[in-house]
Amino acid sequence: MSKGKIWLQAARLRTLPLSFSGIFTGTAMALYNNAFDGLIFTLALLTTLGFQVLSNFANDYGDGVKGTDNAERIGPERALQSGLLTVKELKRGMLITIIFTLFVATFLIYVAFGSENFVYTITFFALGIASIVAAIKYTVGQSAYGYRALGDVFVFLFFGLLGVVGSYFLYTKALSVWIFLPAITIGLMSVAVLNLNNMRDRVSDKASGKKTIAVILGFEKSKTYHFFVLGTAYASAFIFFFYMNNDSWLRFLPLLAFFPILVHLKKVQFTRLPKDFDPELKKVALSTFLFSLLFLLTALA
Numbered sequence: 287m288s289k290g291k292i293w294l295q296a297a298r299l300r301t302l303p304l305s306f307s308g309i310f311t312g313t314a315m316a317l318y319n320n321a322f323d324g325l326i327f328t329l330a331l332l333t334t335l336g337f338q339v340l341s342n343f344a345n346d347y348g349d350g351v352k353g354t355d356n357a358e359r360i361g362p363e364r365a366l367q368s369g370l371l372t373v374k375e376l377k378r379g380m381l382i383t384i385i386f387t388l389f390v391a392t393f394l395i396y397v398a399f400g401s402e403n404f405v406y407t408i409t410f411f412a413l414g415i416a417s418i419v420a421a422i423k424y425t426v427g428q429s430a431y432g433y434r435a436l437g438d439v440f441v442f443l444f445f446g447l448l449g450v451v452g453s454y455f456l457y458t459k460a461l462s463v464w465i466f467l468p469a470i471t472i473g474l475m476s477v478a479v480l481n482l483n484n485m486r487d488r489v490s491d492k493a494s495g496k497k498t499i500a501v502i503l504g505f506e507k508s509k510t511y512h513f514f515v516l517g518t519a520y521a522s523a524f525i526f527f528f529y530m531n532n533d534s535w536l537r538f539l540p541l542l543a544f545f546p547i548l549v550h551l552k553k554v555q556f557t558r559l560p561k562d563f564d565p566e567l568k569k570v571a572l573s574t575f576l577f578s579l580l581f582l583l584t585a586l587a
Contacts, residue, residue: 292370293379300568303575304476305338306331308449311468315450316502318532318584321332323457329394330453333414333415336387337444339422340380347376348425352398384418398456406459413448420444425566435497436472436523437484446473467526474519475574481512482554486563509554515572518542518552523577538582543577 309330316322350366351373366376376462391414392562399406420440450469455461467508484500485508492501500508523544527537550569557563 293386296343296346296371296376296379297339301338301342301571302335302478304571305334305373305445305449307476307574307578308445308469309334309453310473310582311472312450312453312465314581314585315459316464316529317582319458323397324365325397326394326456329390329397330456330471333387333394334391334449335389337417337421338382340383340387340418341424342372342379343376343383344422345425345432346371347373347380348427349420350376350532353364368486380421380422380446387418388414394456399459403459406444409455410452415453416446418446418458425490427570432498433496435499435502437480438499441476441480442473443525445476446470449473464526464530470522471519471526472574474515475570475577479570479574481508482563482567482570484508485512486560486561494570505560509557513530513551516547520547534587536587539584542575542578543580546573546576549558 313322313327313330346366366373371379391557392411395407395410395414399410401407420431423430424437424440431437446469447466450472451461451465454465481499484498485505488498488500488505488508491498499511503511520541523541527541530537546569550566550573553566554563555565
């Protein structure tokens with residue numbers, strides 16, 4: 287395998303639809319408020335791309351050096367675990383990704399706020415730094431929060447609240463109470479993807495000392511938690527579309543993304559082997575992306 291293909295594999299570009307979902311949703315809300323900007327949209331996607339790839343590199347590195355990625359792991363093969371990339375190469379890849387992401391994020395902040403909104407500029411630059419730190423500290427270091435059952439919280443905050451509310455603010459320079467409902471939906475659907483990953487890896491994670499919600503709750507209670515997370519995601523979306531200031535029936539179109547979720551939940555209910563959770567990750571991730579895409583399309587209609 288060529289080095290280029292190895293780096294693409296390590297970047298795990300298949301995870302991008304999930305990370306783009308927050309930007310699509312925040313953009314849809316901005317469109318409803320007549321506040322769209324094509325350059326902000328493009329730069330926001332590139333910034334999110336940088337954060338996601340950095341997170342994937344860092345996870346590969348962190349789990350690799352801790353020995354969490356080993357022969358017992360069920361999921362896709364990791365670059366460090368398999369020897370395709372060295373520790374030095376992954377560190378270099380992380381550094382290059384940080385530089386790229388900071389450059390694009392700084393340009394995004396300047397385009398959105400210019401030089402006259404100093405408080406907004408400083409706030410979003412700090413959020414950018416926090417996102418980089420969060421991407422790295424998920425698995426890297428002795429205090430990695432992903433090893434202390436805090437991964438779900440950070441995914442909810444960064445994929446949901448920051449992704450949706452933050453992108454909406456970049457366009458509008460304002461906040462709305464209603465924006466938090468679709469943000470909760472995206473955040474919880476992202477948490478569901480992580481929970482599936484953790485249910486799949488529960489046995490190997492427990493053996494290596496990685497504490498996740500799935501490890502704490504156990505096999506069956508993790509399923510109950512999963513149902514609660516996705517049920518709350520749907521409730522937040524339904525309440526938002528039911529009460530939104532739009533008389534068109536098209537406003538309910540994004541809820542179609544939850545029909546595959548019903549099939550998915552039935553599969554989860556009757557799953558007995560951890561490895562059978564693996565195909566379900568893609569289903570929930572793509573359903574999240576479909577929700578955000580349909581939301582964006584209805585806003586354009």
